[in-house]
Amino acid sequence: xxxxxxSARAARSFGLILLxxxxxxxxxxxxxxxxxxxxxxxxxxxxxxxxxxxSLSPLLALFTCLLLALAFFTLFxxxxxxxxxxxxxxxxxxxxxxxxxxxxxxxxxxxxRDAFSHYLLLQVLVLVCGLALGLAxxxxxxxxxxxxxxxxxxxxxxxWGVLGLWSATGTLHFGDILARLFISGDLKAxxxxxxxxxxxxxxxxxxAAPWPGIQPxxxxxxxxxxxxxxxxxxxxxxxxxxxxxVPGMTHPSWLLFxxxxxxxxxxxxxxxAARRRDLMETLPLLGLAQFGxxxxxxxxxxxxxxxxxxxELLAQALGMAGLYFAAGTLRPNVGPQPLSRLAGLxxxxxxxxLALIVFAASIAGVPPTAGFxxxxxxxxxxxxxxxxxxxxxIAVTVLFNLVVFLRFLLLLFEHRGPSAPPEPxxxxxxxxxxxxxxxxxxxxxxxxxxLNRFIEPALPKAFLELPSPYVPFLGKDVE
Amino acid sequence: xxxxxxxxxxxxxxxxxxxxxxxxxxPLRRSLAWCLLQAGPCVLALSLGLKExxxxxxxxxxxxxxxxxxxxxxxFLAKLQPTLPKERKGRAR
Numbered sequence: 197x198x199x200x201x202x203s204a205r206a207a208r209s210f211g212l213i214l215l216x217x218x219x220x221x222x223x224x225x226x227x228x229x230x231x232x233x234x235x236x237x238x239x240x241x242x243x244x245x246x247x248x249x250x251s252l253s254p255l256l257a258l259f260t261c262l263l264l265a266l267a268f269f270t271l272f273x274x275x276x277x278x279x280x281x282x283x284x285x286x287x288x289x290x291x292x293x294x295x296x297x298x299x300x301x302x303x304x305x306x307x308x309r310d311a312f313s314h315y316l317l318l319q320v321l322v323l324v325c326g327l328a329l330g331l332a333x334x335x336x337x338x339x340x341x342x343x344x345x346x347x348x349x350x351x352x353x354x355x356w357g358v359l360g361l362w363s364a365t366g367t368l369h370f371g372d373i374l375a376r377l378f379i380s381g382d383l384k385a386x387x388x389x390x391x392x393x394x395x396x397x398x399x400x401x402x403x404a405a406p407w408p409g410i411q412p413x414x415x416x417x418x419x420x421x422x423x424x425x426x427x428x429x430x431x432x433x434x435x436x437x438x439x440x441x442v443p444g445m446t447h448p449s450w451l452l453f454x455x456x457x458x459x460x461x462x463x464x465x466x467x468x469a470a471r472r473r474d475l476m477e478t479l480p481l482l483g484l485a486q487f488g489x490x491x492x493x494x495x496x497x498x499x500x501x502x503x504x505x506x507x508e509l510l511a512q513a514l515g516m517a518g519l520y521f522a523a524g525t526l527r528p529n530v531g532p533q534p535l536s537r538l539a540g541l542x543x544x545x546x547x548x549x550l551a552l553i554v555f556a557a558s559i560a561g562v563p564p565t566a567g568f569x570x571x572x573x574x575x576x577x578x579x580x581x582x583x584x585x586x587x588x589x590i591a592v593t594v595l596f597n598l599v600v601f602l603r604f605l606l607l608l609f610e611h612r613g614p615s616a617p618p619e620p621x622x623x624x625x626x627x628x629x630x631x632x633x634x635x636x637x638x639x640x641x642x643x644x645x646x647l648n649r650f651i652e653p654a655l656p657k658a659f660l661e662l663p664s665p666y667v668p669f670l671g672k673d674v675e
Numbered sequence: 676x677x678x679x680x681x682x683x684x685x686x687x688x689x690x691x692x693x694x695x696x697x698x699x700x701x702p703l704r705r706s707l708a709w710c711l712l713q714a715g716p717c718v719l720a721l722s723l724g725l726k727e728x729x730x731x732x733x734x735x736x737x738x739x740x741x742x743x744x745x746x747x748x749x750x751f752l753a754k755l756q757p758t759l760p761k762e763r764k765g766r767a768r
Binding site: 352362 | 689692693696702705706709712713715716719720723730734737738741744745748749752753755756
């Protein structure tokens, strides 16, 4: 912030150095993390509930790296293209501080294992994102107000769930909440807490998709959709399975109906997205619709389903950020981007075209992309559980997406050019897109290694091959 | 299991606040409705904290500070844009 007052270039350079250093440190930590167990650290050395525990597993370290890389690309990208539209250059001076705030609070949300700190970080995140949107959008004050208001409503609902769980269990630590809910057998408290936490995060996930009315510049939308929204879903995953997954808990039939309905509605958004004729209207809907796959995996709840949900999240984070960054290379400013402008793009710009094909293939579930393996494990999970309804819904969605993918492929290789061809992208804009496309392919090609190293250690303990008996109790692993 | 008076009051505040955020006619009114919404959890934390629970007292204090900060940001942003988008007027008709 202080450097921003002096010079825009100094602020941007300092932001890039900080994000780059953090990324290098996170990557080094990732390389040194043992595969089986998470690193745990109590802030101030106090045990829960006063002390705040942080936990770092390989998957969380990978997501932290990805998040920092996206924030780095976003800042790098914002310097390479004229991404600010009519927003004054003064605003550019403070954007690096806002991006640092977003990446810092999101990293904290990933690592923290304390429900109240989770709420506090979420509320700070809402404020920092509001600042970033206010600085980067054309109607900054309006967008910042909408985001801050609705995001704070989501945070308040989450707080309501956190306080409800606290009043039922007397603790705020994830592991302790689970242990005490199990001892007391208070399954209603777990269900009510889970409902409020889901509602609270739903506001944030919908806003960060981003919500069609918000329309941030593409580079910032990439960070929100690929970073914030997917990290939020991962936080929800850890809430469900490390705090609320009480052994023996069954969902009532009306709740199961609502959960299935939610998945169907989310996946139904793919149909709505396919009817849009503007890329910037399609992408937010795609960002929202893909949560359907994640929640389908969570709903299945078995090892294959949860593996599919986590692989999907990784693929979506790379894919959505890549698609928004690629959209930014076609037209960096806010405004309509008719799909007709993509006609013949793969012939004129083979690298950008190839990256778009990889991202679209991952969403559609075409091998060997990461998205294919996510959907493969979801189908496997549905078969194992015998949930024919979810199996049918996933299969129909994948088939529909394959048809849309083929139409998109034909459009990219069309012979006729668009009436107004997009401006050539800058070098700064091309690099992140190609790196993200490479990430989607690498994750798909080496999916078995990724499963062993990152996904399996993050699954709930019931699915891990741990020496028995292994009973986590009140924050301690006791035998 | 009955619902205590503070919990009932907190629920009422949350419902009123949520309703106000959705239907508020000006940005300032919506911001004030959010303050009501946030007051619900504050009442709940305070009522738990008053039972000689130091953690509850600390949480209630933190919530008041955070709520005040967010409310001031919302009111500041609301003052920057005094009119509502046109579509809300259309919906009212």
